[in-house]
Amino acid sequence: xFKDISVSGDAALLTDLYQLxxxxxxxxxxxxxTAVFDLFVRRLPESRNYLVACGLQDVLDYLEGVRFGPDALxxxxxxxxxxxxxxxxxxxxxxxxxxxxxxxGTAVFANxxxxxxxxxxxxxxxxxxxxxxxxxxxxxxxxxAARVAWAAQGRTVVDFGLRRYHGIDAGLKAARASYIAGVHxxxxxxxxxxxxxxxxxxxxxxxxxxxxxxxxxxxxxxxxYPETVLLVDTYDTLEGVRxxxxxxxxxxxxxxxxxxxxxxxxxxxxxxxxxxxLDEAGLTGVGIFASGDLDEHRIAxxxxxxxxxxxxxxxxxxxxxxxxxxxxxxxxxxxYAGRGRMKLSAAKSxxxxxxxVFRTTQGGRAxxxxxxxxxxxxxxxxxxxPVMEAGSRLPxxxxxxxxxxxxxxxxxxxxxxxxxxLEPLDDPYPIEIGPGLAAExxxxxxxxxx
Amino acid sequence: xFKDISVSGDAALLTDLYQLxxxxxxxxxxxxxTAVFDLFVRRLPESRNYLVACGLQDVLDYLEGVRFGPDALxxxxxxxxxxxxxxxxxxxxxxxxxxxxxxxGTAVFANxxxxxxxxxxxxxxxxxxxxxxxxxxxxxxxxxAARVAWAAQGRTVVDFGLRRYHGIDAGLKAARASYIAGVHxxxxxxxxxxxxxxxxxxxxxxxxxxxxxxxxxxxxxxxxYPETVLLVDTYDTLEGVRxxxxxxxxxxxxxxxxxxxxxxxxxxxxxxxxxxxLDEAGLTGVGIFASGDLDEHRIAxxxxxxxxxxxxxxxxxxxxxxxxxxxxxxxxxxxYAGRGRMKLSAAKSxxxxxxxVFRTTQGGRAxxxxxxxxxxxxxxxxxxxPVMEAGSRLPxxxxxxxxxxxxxxxxxxxxxxxxxxLEPLDDPYPIEIGPGLAAExxxxxxxxxx
Numbered sequence: 001x002f003k004d005i006s007v008s009g010d011a012a013l014l015t016d017l018y019q020l021x022x023x024x025x026x027x028x029x030x031x032x033x034t035a036v037f038d039l040f041v042r043r044l045p046e047s048r049n050y051l052v053a054c055g056l057q058d059v060l061d062y063l064e065g066v067r068f069g070p071d072a073l074x075x076x077x078x079x080x081x082x083x084x085x086x087x088x089x090x091x092x093x094x095x096x097x098x099x100x101x102x103x104x105g106t107a108v109f110a111n112x113x114x115x116x117x118x119x120x121x122x123x124x125x126x127x128x129x130x131x132x133x134x135x136x137x138x139x140x141x142x143x144x145a146a147r148v149a150w151a152a153q154g155r156t157v158v159d160f161g162l163r164r165y166h167g168i169d170a171g172l173k174a175a176r177a178s179y180i181a182g183v184h185x186x187x188x189x190x191x192x193x194x195x196x197x198x199x200x201x202x203x204x205x206x207x208x209x210x211x212x213x214x215x216x217x218x219x220x221x222x223x224x225y226p227e228t229v230l231l232v233d234t235y236d237t238l239e240g241v242r243x244x245x246x247x248x249x250x251x252x253x254x255x256x257x258x259x260x261x262x263x264x265x266x267x268x269x270x271x272x273x274x275x276x277x278l279d280e281a282g283l284t285g286v287g288i289f290a291s292g293d294l295d296e297h298r299i300a301x302x303x304x305x306x307x308x309x310x311x312x313x314x315x316x317x318x319x320x321x322x323x324x325x326x327x328x329x330x331x332x333x334x335x336y337a338g339r340g341r342m343k344l345s346a347a348k349s350x351x352x353x354x355x356x357v358f359r360t361t362q363g364g365r366a367x368x369x370x371x372x373x374x375x376x377x378x379x380x381x382x383x384x385x386p387v388m389e390a391g392s393r394l395p396x397x398x399x400x401x402x403x404x405x406x407x408x409x410x411x412x413x414x415x416x417x418x419x420x421x422l423e424p425l426d427d428p429y430p431i432e433i434g435p436g437l438a439a440e441x442x443x444x445x446x447x448x449x450x
Numbered sequence: 451x452f453k454d455i456s457v458s459g460d461a462a463l464l465t466d467l468y469q470l471x472x473x474x475x476x477x478x479x480x481x482x483x484t485a486v487f488d489l490f491v492r493r494l495p496e497s498r499n500y501l502v503a504c505g506l507q508d509v510l511d512y513l514e515g516v517r518f519g520p521d522a523l524x525x526x527x528x529x530x531x532x533x534x535x536x537x538x539x540x541x542x543x544x545x546x547x548x549x550x551x552x553x554x555g556t557a558v559f560a561n562x563x564x565x566x567x568x569x570x571x572x573x574x575x576x577x578x579x580x581x582x583x584x585x586x587x588x589x590x591x592x593x594x595a596a597r598v599a600w601a602a603q604g605r606t607v608v609d610f611g612l613r614r615y616h617g618i619d620a621g622l623k624a625a626r627a628s629y630i631a632g633v634h635x636x637x638x639x640x641x642x643x644x645x646x647x648x649x650x651x652x653x654x655x656x657x658x659x660x661x662x663x664x665x666x667x668x669x670x671x672x673x674x675y676p677e678t679v680l681l682v683d684t685y686d687t688l689e690g691v692r693x694x695x696x697x698x699x700x701x702x703x704x705x706x707x708x709x710x711x712x713x714x715x716x717x718x719x720x721x722x723x724x725x726x727x728l729d730e731a732g733l734t735g736v737g738i739f740a741s742g743d744l745d746e747h748r749i750a751x752x753x754x755x756x757x758x759x760x761x762x763x764x765x766x767x768x769x770x771x772x773x774x775x776x777x778x779x780x781x782x783x784x785x786y787a788g789r790g791r792m793k794l795s796a797a798k799s800x801x802x803x804x805x806x807v808f809r810t811t812q813g814g815r816a817x818x819x820x821x822x823x824x825x826x827x828x829x830x831x832x833x834x835x836p837v838m839e840a841g842s843r844l845p846x847x848x849x850x851x852x853x854x855x856x857x858x859x860x861x862x863x864x865x866x867x868x869x870x871x872l873e874p875l876d877d878p879y880p881i882e883i884g885p886g887l888a889a890e891x892x893x894x895x896x897x898x899x900x
Contacts, residue, residue, distance in 0.1 A: 013640035014621065016612060017651030020639065025674045031660060072602040075643045081675070103654045128654075132613035138725055140616075162466060164776050166624075169617030171464065171583055189470065190463035193525045201468030204578075206783035207491045209791040210481060210571060219715035224475045225531070235794045235898060314812060325775040326614050326766045333656035392480075448685060 009069025011062065012093065013076075015129040020076065023122045024086040033337035034097075035121040036354055037128065038113040039135055040332075045324035049419045050429065052146045053106045053114045054177045054187070055138035059131050060393045063095045066127065079112070099388035102357070105142075105180050105408030106383060107415055109431050112357045112371055113384060121336060128331045136329040137170065141177040144321040146297075146412070148314050149182030150420055151296035153303060159186040160291060161315030174319035180384050180405050183314070186200060195401055201311075202229035202289070203259050209234065215243045222247060226256040232274070233264050241274045242322055245281040259287035259310065267292065268307035275308040289313065296422055297321065299342050323438055330431070351437060352444050357383040358434075366414050372434025455876040459519025461512065462543065463526075465579040470526065473572045474536040483787035484547075485571040486804055487578065488563040489585055490782075495774035499869045500879065502596045502858060503556045503564045504627045505588035505812065509581050510843045513545045516577065545573050546745030549838035552807070554847070555592075555858035555867055556833060559881050562807045562821055563834060566590070571786060578781045586779040587620065591627040594746075596862070598764050600747035600870055603753060608650055609763030610741060611637040624769035628854050632862070633764070644718040645851055652679035652711050652739065652763075659684065665693045669718050671699060676706040680741055682724070683714050691724045695731040709737035709760065717742065718757035739763065746872055792894050802886060802894050807833040808884075816864050822884025 003332075026032065041051060067298050068090040076082050076090070095117020108114055114135055117124045149157050159178045162171040175191035185198040192199035199286040203221055208231065211217035218230050221343070230247075234241030241260060262270050267290045278286050290302065291313030299312055316322065332350045333341050340352030351371065358370045358380030370378045387397035399407070412420065433441070476482065491501060518526075519541040526540070527530050529557055547569020564585055567574045599607050612621040625641035625793055635648040642649035658681065661667035667679050680697075682690030691710060698705040710728070712720050718741045725808045728736050741763030742754065766772065774892055782800045783791050790802030801821065808820045810832030820828045837847035851856070862870065869879050883891070 010643065011641055013643055014612070014618060015639055016610070016637040017639050017642075017649045018637065018653055019651075021651060022653060022657045022671075023677075025657070026660075028674060030671055035656075035658070035660065072643070079649070097862045125654075125656060128656075129613050133615065133618065136614050137616045137620075160466070162464070163579050163781075164586050164779065165583065165620030166587045166616035166770070166775075168464060168583065169619040170587075173617055187466040189466065189467050189526075190460055193463055193522070199467045199529070201466055201471060203472060204575075205793050206485075206487070206554055206578075207472050207475070208576060208784045209783045209793060210476075210485065212697055221475055222470075224478060225471060226470075257727075259854055269689055287873075288467060320616070320770075322775055325616075325770045325772055329614065331613075333659045336660045340506065343655050343659060 008233055009067070009079060010072045010088070012066050012068045012126070013072050013217070014133070017362055019126050019129060021081060023283070024082055025125055026122045026125070027086055027089050028215055032122060034118055035124045036335035037117045037124050038350070038355065039115045039117075039131055040111055040113050040330060041108070041139070041306075042110060042328040042330055044110050045327065046424055047323050048143055048399045049414060050107045050109060050143070051139055051327070052142035053102050053108050053135075053179060054104050054142035055135035055140055056101050056104045056115065056387065058134045058138070058173070059115065060099070060388060062130050062134070063099065063388060063391065064393060066093070066095055068093055074294050076204050077150065078326060084151040093123075094391060095119065095127060095386070096391040097123055098386065100384040103385065103404070105404045105411060106144055107366070107411045108383075109429055111351065111431065116354065118354075121367045127352060132329055132331050136327055138173055138177045140321045140325065140327055142181040142318055144276070144324070145178035145181035145183050145318050146408070147296040147304040147422060148299065148318050149304075150412070151422060152312055155309070156185070156311035157183045158311065159183050159315065159319065160313040161319035164187040164316040165319040168215050172320070176401065177400065178318060180408055182405070182408065197401070203231050205231065205234045214240060215246060218243055218247050219250070222251070222255070222257055226254070227258045229259045229261050230257055231261045231263060233262055235333060237262060237265055237270050238273050238277065241277045245277060245283065248281065248283055254308065257286060259289045261289045261291060261313070263292045267278045267309070268302050268305040271302070271307040271309050287311065291315070293317065300422060311329070312318045340440055340444055342448070343440065344445065344448060347444050351433070351441060353437065353440055357436065361414060364414060365416055366429075367416070368430035368432065370432045370434050371437060373436040373440060375410060376434045376436035378434050459517070460522050462516050462518045462576070464539070464583070465576060466624045467577050469579060471531060474532055476537055476572045476575070478538050482570045482572060484568055485779050485783055486785035486898065487567045487574050487786050487809055488800070489565045489567070489581055490561055490563050490780060490806065491558070491589070492511065492560060492778040492780055494560050495777065496874055497592055497773050498666070499871070499875050500557045500559060500776070500865060502592035502631050503552050503558050503585075503589055504554050504592035504630060505585035506551050506554045506565065506837065507848070508584045508588070509565065510549070510838060510847060512580050512584070513577060513838060513841065514843060516543070516545055516580075518543055543573075543576075545577060546571065546843060547573055547838075547850050548840070550834040551837045552833045553854070555854045555861060557816070558832070558833075559819060559879055561801065561881065563805055566804065568663065568804075576600060582779055582781050586777055588623055588627045590771045590775065590777055591624045592631040594774070595628035595631035595633050595768050596858070597746040598749065598768050598862060600862070601749040602762055605759070606635070607633045607759035608761065608763045609633050609638065609765065609769065610763040611769035612638040614766040615769040620769070628768060629851065630858055631853070639850060645730035645871050647851070651846055653681045655681065655684045656835045657681075664690060665696060668693055668697050669700070670708055672701070672705070676704070677708045677788070679709040679711050679715060680707055683712055686847065687712060687715055687720050688727065689721050690734060691727045694736070695727060697734065698731065698733055706879065709734060709739045711739045711763070713742045717759070718752050718755040721757040721759050733824045737758055737761065741765070743767065750872060766879055771802075790890055790894055792891065792898070794895070795899060801883070801891060803887065803890055805887065809833055814864060815866055816879075817866070818882065820882045821887060823886040823890060826884045826886035827894060828884045835854040862899065
């Protein structure tokens with residue numbers, strides 16, 4: 001039934017047509033020397049002070065497995081663009097190159113390579129589209145979710161957004177990216193199964209609507225799930241809270257409802273009102289969970305207004321990264337056949353050659369990065385690490401999801417507090433170009449312009 | 451390698467956990483009477499005057515095939531939330547209900563049901579998450595792409611965005627949704643194979659960078675693909691155009707290059723400059739193709755400035771619907787056991803009962819819609835049609851992709867020109883509530899509030 005996404009034999013077709021036409025030309029021209037491509041983000045959106053790198057595991061899975069199956073080759077043959085020699089080349093296509101990357105869950109900034117591919121030119125070129133598709137999207141979501149988790153100041157945040165994320169793959173991987181970035185659980189059952197993310201959920205308005213009365217619905221649901229969360233805003237929120245109190249009176253010692261959920265209206269005022277009603281009834285242990293069009297700014301405002309909210313369900317705005325649904329990502333050739341390459345297009349120029357990012361810390365806090373040539377020693381901790389050689393993933397390149405999540409926790413702890421703030425920085429985090437790289441860039445510009 | 455998206459046996463887990471906990475409660479309570487749910491969009495974003503319904507084919511595929519495989523059941527069992535009786539129920543789960551829907555490619559407006567599911571309550575509830583995930587996202591993209599295609603005023607528009615769409619499923623289905631909405635082709639090879647969308651492509655900057663000179667790159671590529679499109683902005687755009695002229699001089703009658711592509715800088719000024727250089731060289735048949743951060747507004751501005759551009763490559767901003775990456779979509783219980791249901795939550799109230807949308811036209815143009823009870827005769831063309839009965843797709847519910855695309859063409863031709871404009875309307879397209887539906891709503895409000 002999911003013929004459109006079960007792409008095993010077709011995985012290699014998840015690319016732009018021009019990759020394949022360029023490949024045929026490269027193969028015909030014998031241009032199969034080693035090419036180096038950098039995947040990076042040119043500029044950060046105004047509303048992002050940092051990015052959280054994400055997507056590497058899918059990249060490595062893809063590079064290890066990318067093949068052209070018989071169906072894929074037949075489809076390409078039918079396009080009338082490709083000769084038999086090239087189709088034969090594709091039939092034997094394997095990715096044989098090496099990859100260096102920053103670990104998932106690493107903080108990255110503008111122009112810093114998130115990953116670097118070194119491979120025979122056709123191989124490095126073909127994989128561009130898939131690598132960007134995964135790293136771009138997952139980094140978009142992780143970077144947004146990190147802000148949401150930060151705004152909640154340690155309170156529980158649950159991903160509720162599968163229904164409005166952009167398709168199935170987005171639904172699954174947004175849950176994963178959000179979890180890496182500090183979100184605690186997801187409502188997405190399949191993401192729970194595939195990635196081992198804790199799954200959780202409450203109840204929907206339809207459950208209340210389907211019953212003859214709200215109290216009846218609460219009573220029935222608590223019977224099935226004693227420690228559940230009851231949704232109280234289907235008709236009138238504070239009346240709904242009073243029905244929870246009524247249920248507690250009826251059940252006495254059998255009342256174990258963990259929390260109520262508010263999903264509409266003025267959440268801060270309703271949370272204060274609900275807290276008052278619950279406390280007055282002695283239900284001080286019943287928490288308040290809030291959801292409904294939330295994002296990091298709304299959470300921060302709710303907490304600033306003193307809303308007694310214990311946890312947040314966040315969906316759409318987080319997983320589609322509503323204020324910045326895309327990044328200015330790029331995958332650019334920086335070296336071919338041992339020579340640095342760069343593009344001069346207006347506002348899109350690139351940094352040539354194999355590079356490394358060095359991060360300097362003082363007192364446990366990052367104070368600035370230097371993007372330098374790979375062999376340029378500028379001090380600081382190098383962020384790019386080898387993760388794949390000769391087309392095979394290195395043993396250290398498969399951290400568990402919880403290891404990745406902890407890595408982001410450590411990264412976050414080492415970022416300057418100003419960078420973590422929700423508001424744009426007046427002085428962005430300092431990124432310098434190493435002197436060797438700057439000299440190489442200037443030399444290339446002169447040679448290209450001359 | 452795509453274990454995370456090959457979900458055949460796991461398809462039913464593409465849902466929110468609360469659907470399953472509610473299902474268990476419904477089954478335990480014997481609440482399996484017929485429920486009716488509407489899928490609709492509550493409010494249109496400010497930057498949308500209409501929506502283009504999309505996603506129905508995937509909904510029908512899913513409803514016909516949704517199953518809980520052994521792995522899925524084992525995972526659910528391990529959660530400690532579900533009893534054996536319910537797991538047995540899930541093992542035999544099939545969707546047995548009926549669906550009415552507006553055809554894909556139909557213009558829809560706020561609060562109009564895009565589809566309606568009638569089924570035993572647990573079945574209708576479980577499928578909410580997947581139905582929203584697909585219809586929401588695909589409608590988001592089709593509605594954006596329709597604006598892009600409209601702005602191009604008949605010029606070719608090609609989807610270039612796979613690399614920045616939100617994952618694999620988004621990459622494929624955004625290509626499909628864009629094609630339905632009037633885009634002409636895609637660069638996405640797998641979307642071409644799966645959906646039969648024409649695929650096309652040009653060349654990348656990396657191809658130019660990998661060669662020793664731009665002219666060499668052009669010459670080599672045109673040798674492989676005589677009727678290709680050459681990308682001229684890698685170093686200096688107008689110099690690049692002059693190299694195309696130089697190539698034409700060298701090749702003489704063997705020069706068949708179809709167009710040049712501009713991908714950066716002031717596209718209007720560069721297109722005018724490039725047109726001048728090409729025309730002066732007698733290359734009047736060589737077209738100009740433009741790309742780079744385009745959307746409907748930028749295309750309209752380019753054309754208003756008189757830019758001689760023959761086609762547009764549009765990616766990121768279209769397929770992520772950058773200005774409105776989500777809609778206020780909902781899937782709400784409107785009837786259970788033959789009784790209308792509605793939610794009163796602030797700003798989220800719903801319309802009860804089985805409904806129909808009637809569209810009135812005058813002189814071939816739509817002049818207004820009425821949302822009415824299903825059996826309320828208000829005149830006008832009914833938009834919702836039966837597409838599935840007893841869990842099986844009806845014969846008329848599988849139009850070809852090109853039929854869907856033509857349906858949108860007809861719909862577009864029948865919309866008032868003001869609705870098609872890019873700017874928000876002062877007077878939105880008129881949507882009325884039929885008198886019978888209004889009376890039923892008021893009656894329910896009184897009974898719920900009383």
